[in-house]
Amino acid sequence: MARPSRKAERTEEVLDAYERCVARYGVEGTTLERIAEQAGLTRTLIRHYVGNKDALLDALVERFARRSKHDSAVLFESLPEKDRIRTLVDWLFDPGLSNTRSIRVAGALITAAKDYPRLARRMRDWTFEFVGLLEQELATAYPHKPKDDILAVAAGIAGIYFNVDSLESLGRMSGLRRASKEAALTLAESLG
Amino acid sequence: MARPSRKAERTEEVLDAYERCVARYGVEGTTLERIAEQAGLTRTLIRHYVGNKDALLDALVERFARRSKHDSAVLFESLPEKDRIRTLVDWLFDPGLSNTRSIRVAGALITAAKDYPRLARRMRDWTFEFVGLLEQELATAYPHKPKDDILAVAAGIAGIYFNVDSLESLGRMSGLRRASKEAALTLAESLG
DNA sequence: ATGTATATTGTCAATATTGAAAATCTATTT
DNA sequence: AAATAGATTTTCAATATTGACAATATACAT
Numbered sequence: 001m002a003r004p005s006r007k008a009e010r011t012e013e014v015l016d017a018y019e020r021c022v023a024r025y026g027v028e029g030t031t032l033e034r035i036a037e038q039a040g041l042t043r044t045l046i047r048h049y050v051g052n053k054d055a056l057l058d059a060l061v062e063r064f065a066r067r068s069k070h071d072s073a074v075l076f077e078s079l080p081e082k083d084r085i086r087t088l089v090d091w092l093f094d095p096g097l098s099n100t101r102s103i104r105v106a107g108a109l110i111t112a113a114k115d116y117p118r119l120a121r122r123m124r125d126w127t128f129e130f131v132g133l134l135e136q137e138l139a140t141a142y143p144h145k146p147k148d149d150i151l152a153v154a155a156g157i158a159g160i161y162f163n164v165d166s167l168e169s170l171g172r173m174s175g176l177r178r179a180s181k182e183a184a185l186t187l188a189e190s191l192g
Numbered sequence: 193m194a195r196p197s198r199k200a201e202r203t204e205e206v207l208d209a210y211e212r213c214v215a216r217y218g219v220e221g222t223t224l225e226r227i228a229e230q231a232g233l234t235r236t237l238i239r240h241y242v243g244n245k246d247a248l249l250d251a252l253v254e255r256f257a258r259r260s261k262h263d264s265a266v267l268f269e270s271l272p273e274k275d276r277i278r279t280l281v282d283w284l285f286d287p288g289l290s291n292t293r294s295i296r297v298a299g300a301l302i303t304a305a306k307d308y309p310r311l312a313r314r315m316r317d318w319t320f321e322f323v324g325l326l327e328q329e330l331a332t333a334y335p336h337k338p339k340d341d342i343l344a345v346a347a348g349i350a351g352i353y354f355n356v357d358s359l360e361s362l363g364r365m366s367g368l369r370r371a372s373k374e375a376a377l378t379l380a381e382s383l384g
Numbered sequence: 385a386t387g388t389a390t391a392t393t394g395t396c397a398a399t400a401t402t403g404a405a406a407a408t409c410t411a412t413t414t
Numbered sequence: 415a416a417a418t419a420g421a422t423t424t425t426c427a428a429t430a431t432t433g434a435c436a437a438t439a440t441a442c443a444t
Binding site: 024025026027028029030104107108110111112113114115120123124127128131148149151152153154155156157158159160162163164166167169170171172176179180182183184186187190 | 216217218219220221222296299300302303304305306307312315316319320323340341343344345346347348349350351352354355356358359361362363364368371372374375376378379382
Binding site: 196 | 419420421422423424
């Protein structure tokens with residue numbers, strides 16, 4: 001019975017802005033002023049909608065974990081019956097398809113993890129969950145291969161993927177990106 | 193004809209401390225206070241020996257570039273005649289041998305590169321120089337392989353290497369490290 | 385139109401960070 | 415011992431950042 005709340009949308013906007021800042025300046029380098037500038041809001045509004053710095057980080061990490069889980073679930077479920085690995089690698093390495101910012105945010109969160117033990121656990125889980133999904137996919141495609149080989153290839157593809165998105169900010173990385181994709185495919189095919 | 197200068201050593205100590213901070217808090221998250229605390233000096237001494245924040249970053253980047261070049265030159269020159277690739281992979285992925293902090297510093301500098309165009313160029317050069325050395329080594333070991341294949345493998349190994357050191361701060365990464373090393377070897381052997 | 389819950393803006397205090405210079409201390413040379 | 419170059423400490427000013435609360439404006443229900 002009063003003015004309608006914009007808390008939900010505003011919170012998303014604030015977290016979007018926060019994410020952009022974190023991807024660029026890191027967790028420790030992000031100030032409320034910068035977030036406010038990015039979001040086109042005032043610092044006091046940031047505080048009003050989400051809270052202080054700690055609350056902001058909690059909210060960001062929460063959303064990041066939820067989204068990651070959802071996104072990779074959707075991705076792996078949407079793979080076709082044929083050429084699943086190939087399609088997956090396309091999605092991971094083709095510019096435009098891959099979500100570079102998520103990986104950059106993950107990198108920043110991992111860097112900050114030393115000062116936030118809960119965050120360290122979360123990012124470890126995040127890493128191993130992604131590698132685990134890759135393993136699962138590879139194990140289905142190559143059922144006769146030993147687990148160790150599958151894990152090695154999954155870890156390799158994940159590493160190449162994380163790395164190439166981290167380097168993206170340097171610009172002129174299309175050549176390296178293509179080569180990285182080739183490497184990921186070579187790794188996958190080494191199982192066949 | 194006066195008190196002897198400690199500028200040289202002190203500068204190294206300050207840059208060491210700065211490096212530790214950058215690896216942990218990122219470029220934008222590092223304050224002079226933190227550096228001073230890490231170095232066991234006062235903030236004003238930091239300023240006395242190296243200068244203000246910009247001068248510090250310049251000095252750090254300068255030293256990082258110089259050291260990287262030197263270290264990788266030494267590394268590649270020290271490889272034995274036989275099993276060069278194998279030895280190289282051991283060096284890159286065995287804990288204790290590899291220099292994890294350098295990679296973390298590089299990651300932080302890459303993240304900050306958007307705000308420092310010169311830095312972006314430097315880190316691009318750094319990346320491609322390392323990949324280039326790998327290519328050269330692989331080309332010598334597998335002289336009949338096309339350049340594209342060599343580049344793909346070099347990019348893959350470099351990516352896996354950078355990534356595994358970035359994840360190190362999360363702890364309990366020995367399993368993933370072993371798997372990553374396996375992947376790097378698999379990639380190299382794919383050329384044979 | 386009126387009440388009310390929320391949005392929005394404004395203000396203040398406390399602390400952190402940086403920059404710069406002056407003052408003092410110390411080791412070496414002569 | 416005196417002079418001197420450099421190390422170290424001290425001090426001050428300016429700005430940035432954060433936290434918290436007060437005041438005002440606005441949209442909706444009744």
